[in-house]
Structures are given as C-alpha cells and as structure tokens.
Amino acid sequence: MLSDLTLKDDCLSVIISGSGIADFDYFWLRDNARDPISFDSRSHQRELFTCEVDANIKPFTAVLVNNGMALQIKWPDMDDSVCYEGNFLAAYALPTPMLAMPEPTIWEAARLEDDAIRIAHLEVIADNGVGRLLDIISKNGFAVVTGTPRNMAAVSDLTDRIGYARHTIFGGLWEFEADENMSDSAYTTKELRPHTDGTYSHDAPGLQILLCVDYDAMGGASIMVDGFCIAAELKRLTPEIYADLTRIDVTGIYKGDGVILRAQRPIFRTDRDGILVQVSFNNYDRDTITLPRDDMRALYAGIRAFDRLANDRRFQWRYTLQPGDMLVFDNWRVLHGRGPFCGRRKMAGSYINREDYESAVRVNGLI
Ligand SMILES: [Fe+2]
Known part of the structure; x- marks a missing residue:
C-alpha cells in the first residue's frame, strides 16, 4: 500500500x-x-x-x-x-542485495545427521521432489539419493530435472570403472584426496552427480568435506592465512586429450563484500607457477593449512556408496574424495553448470 x-x-x-x-x-x-x-x-x-x-x-x-x-x-x-x-x-525500495543462494548450514562431519542429507529416489521424482533435493544440497552442500535405478538413464533423468548436462572434455554423461587390474592411472584405486573439479575451468562445474552403478570391493568410501567450514575454521584460527587465500590466485591445469586448459582464481573466491562465493582446491591439477616470493610463501602456507584441515577426519564425512546411491554435490563448496579400495567399482555421472543449479533453486522457490 x-x-x-x-x-x-x-x-x-x-x-x-x-x-x-x-x-x-x-x-x-x-x-x-x-x-x-x-x-x-x-x-x-x-x-x-x-x-x-x-x-x-x-x-x-x-x-x-x-x-x-x-x-x-x-x-x-x-x-x-x-x-x-x-x-x-x-x-526495490532498498539497494538490491546479490542474494545468490540460500544461507548454507556449514558442518563438521560429526555434526552432520544422515537423515539431513539422504533422500529416496522415489521422493526425488515425485511432485516437487527436485525442490526437496535442492533444498538439502543448498543447505548442506550435498545429498545422497538412495534407491536410484543403476543406469545412465537415471543420471540423465535427474540432470534434466535440475538443468542439463554440461559437455566437457569428458563428454556429457560419463561412466567410469576403477579397476585394480587396469594399469592406466585413470582407473586408479589409490586414495583420492579431497578436491574440487574443474579448477582449470573459468567456470567450474556447479553440481556434480555421481551414481554408484556397481560395487564389489573393499574400501573406497566417498569423502565429502565442507569447504565453507574449512574457510570458517581458517578465518577463525589464522585470519591472515584466510586473507591470503582470498587474494592469491592459484592456477589449475588440464593437459592431455588434445587440450591445454588453464584457469586462475583464489582458493577462497569472495564477492566485493567479502562474502565467500566459491571454494576451489585441487592439488592434483595445480599448475607449476612462480609468484613473487612473499606471495609464493604465503600461498604454500595456505595450501598446507587448507589441505591439512581437508584431510582431517573431523571435517570428512565418509560413506561407502552402495549400488543405487547417487551423490549430488555443490562443486563450488564441497570437496570430494575417495578412500583406497580393492575390487570393482563402477560409477556414472554428470556435471551441471552453476547458473543452471542456481536457476533450479530459484524456480523451486528456495530463494
Ligand atoms: Fe573429482
């Protein structure tokens, strides 16, 4: 009025x-x-x-x-x-805030309730089910969809309910099988330490979907780490390191398969108000670069501090995916990894662009 x-x-x-x-x-x-x-x-x-x-x-x-x-x-x-x-x-009476996403609930592993992040596939494909899934992801950074049909069609279906599959050097929808009997490093069964994907991309994938199609193995627990929680911890304990990690660019690289992709951004990317927007960390894909000496030392101090926390069990939610379990996670916030294993483990997955994830959050009335 x-x-x-x-x-x-x-x-x-x-x-x-x-x-x-x-x-x-x-x-x-x-x-x-x-x-x-x-x-x-x-x-x-x-x-x-x-x-x-x-x-x-x-x-x-x-x-x-x-x-x-x-x-x-x-x-x-x-x-x-x-x-x-x-x-x-x-x-529009007041300056419009750049409220991109709902307020995240940051977590340490022990504080994360299983019920809070699990949702049945039947519920996801019911009316308004994608909204409930996105609500879980936007709060906690990830969700486990249980009882999913174990095929690529299920990955494709969920991808299309949220947005559409992002086409990358790995294709649109992808499948991979880690097998200890295969020699190529792509099929490694070694531990994969927590990381985000696409640090070599200017626009890293927003969501990642990973469906466990087959699992006949020992070990191989999936690891989820709340990068926003690591950021909060560093900001509290060592504010100077946090500040350095918001300031110093890190270069990611993907070299092979006919491409040389490189991109740069800080491990903690913040907006102009200093609000954390994105966590990017992948020690595997970090390029060799030289910075001015002070920045180089500050970056290494930051990487040591960050990666020690990311590999501290206190921050690691661990769970061995069973066939039909589908992880859906925010690749701008949550680091993912996997413990070592012996045996056979087959996965299918896809990426969804950040803007399409944000759009789905808006369309489903979550902001
Ligand atoms: Fe990855």
Whole structure:
C-alpha cells in the first residue's frame, strides 16, 4: 500500500506500508518502466534505449491509483502514463542485495545427521521432489539419493530435472570403472584426496552427480568435506592465512586429450563484500607457477593449512556408496574424495553448470 506521494527535485518519495519512506530516482523509474514500449513482459527484456533518456528526466505528474496499490506516472517522453505496482516498488525500495543462494548450514562431519542429507529416489521424482533435493544440497552442500535405478538413464533423468548436462572434455554423461587390474592411472584405486573439479575451468562445474552403478570391493568410501567450514575454521584460527587465500590466485591445469586448459582464481573466491562465493582446491591439477616470493610463501602456507584441515577426519564425512546411491554435490563448496579400495567399482555421472543449479533453486522457490 502506497501513500504520501511527493515529487521532489530529483526523486519521487512515497511511503510504502511495511517499508517506510522510499525515494525513487526519476531516471531509475523511467529506466524500469514496465509499459509495453519500454519493456517486453513476455521475454522479460528491456526495450528502452536507456542512453537516449534525458539524464534530468522528471515526471509531468504522478498519482496514486487503485486505492494506493499502485502509482501512475506521466513522463514527458511518452504518450501514455505508466503504472508502477506497489509490490514492485516495495521490492526495490532498498539497494538490491546479490542474494545468490540460500544461507548454507556449514558442518563438521560429526555434526552432520544422515537423515539431513539422504533422500529416496522415489521422493526425488515425485511432485516437487527436485525442490526437496535442492533444498538439502543448498543447505548442506550435498545429498545422497538412495534407491536410484543403476543406469545412465537415471543420471540423465535427474540432470534434466535440475538443468542439463554440461559437455566437457569428458563428454556429457560419463561412466567410469576403477579397476585394480587396469594399469592406466585413470582407473586408479589409490586414495583420492579431497578436491574440487574443474579448477582449470573459468567456470567450474556447479553440481556434480555421481551414481554408484556397481560395487564389489573393499574400501573406497566417498569423502565429502565442507569447504565453507574449512574457510570458517581458517578465518577463525589464522585470519591472515584466510586473507591470503582470498587474494592469491592459484592456477589449475588440464593437459592431455588434445587440450591445454588453464584457469586462475583464489582458493577462497569472495564477492566485493567479502562474502565467500566459491571454494576451489585441487592439488592434483595445480599448475607449476612462480609468484613473487612473499606471495609464493604465503600461498604454500595456505595450501598446507587448507589441505591439512581437508584431510582431517573431523571435517570428512565418509560413506561407502552402495549400488543405487547417487551423490549430488555443490562443486563450488564441497570437496570430494575417495578412500583406497580393492575390487570393482563402477560409477556414472554428470556435471551441471552453476547458473543452471542456481536457476533450479530459484524456480523451486528456495530463494
Ligand atoms: Fe573429482
């Protein structure tokens, strides 16, 4: 509900019930007019050629309409008046926060309840099931979907329910089998220490899906580490190391299969407000680089501190996936690894881009 509309020299002032007095810059109001000439409501795209609007534009008139539920402005450069809904104005009364995702619940392994991260496949494919799955992932960083059909079609189906498969050097949907009898390192049964994928990509995969198709082995527990928890721990214990890891770029590299991919970002990537956005760490794929001596030493101190915590059981959730268990995790937050094993273990999986994961979170009403 709007009231007390005043046209000031450079802004329109109005009281919005529940929000108080709000001042709207005239140029902003003209730029965000939702009339059919300025804005295509079907495509949600701006039609206005903003740079041609007079920098000092001011309404001829502005009046409250529809019992204060909206206001109507007559602009000098338009024939018809433009209606601004009260809800629209209320949403933009304050600077818009870049609220990308729901607030994460950071965890140490012992504090993570199994019930909090497990969901049955039948529930995921039921109505609103993807929303429940995404709710678990956005809070905890990962989920285990149980009772999943053990085939690539199930990976494809879940991928498509969230977004679409990201095509990389590994293809779109992939399958791999680690086998101690095979010599290629791709089939290693050695321990895989916690890491994130795609440190060599400017836009690392957002979600990773890993389905256990077959398991006839000893060992091979999956390891999940909350990178945001490691960040919080470092910030608390050694703030100078945390600050260095938000500042110093690390280069990731993938060389082989006809490509040389390289990308750089800090282990802790933060936004301009200092909020942690992404954790990237893969000691396997870290390129050989030389930095100025102080930065080099600071980076190594950071890597030692980070990787000691990532390999500390206190931070490691461990679970041996059984056939039909599907891990779905946020690759911008959670590090993944696997214990050593003997025997046979066959997995299928896919990547989903970060923007598509975020979109699914929004579409499912989680933010
Ligand atoms: Fe990986």
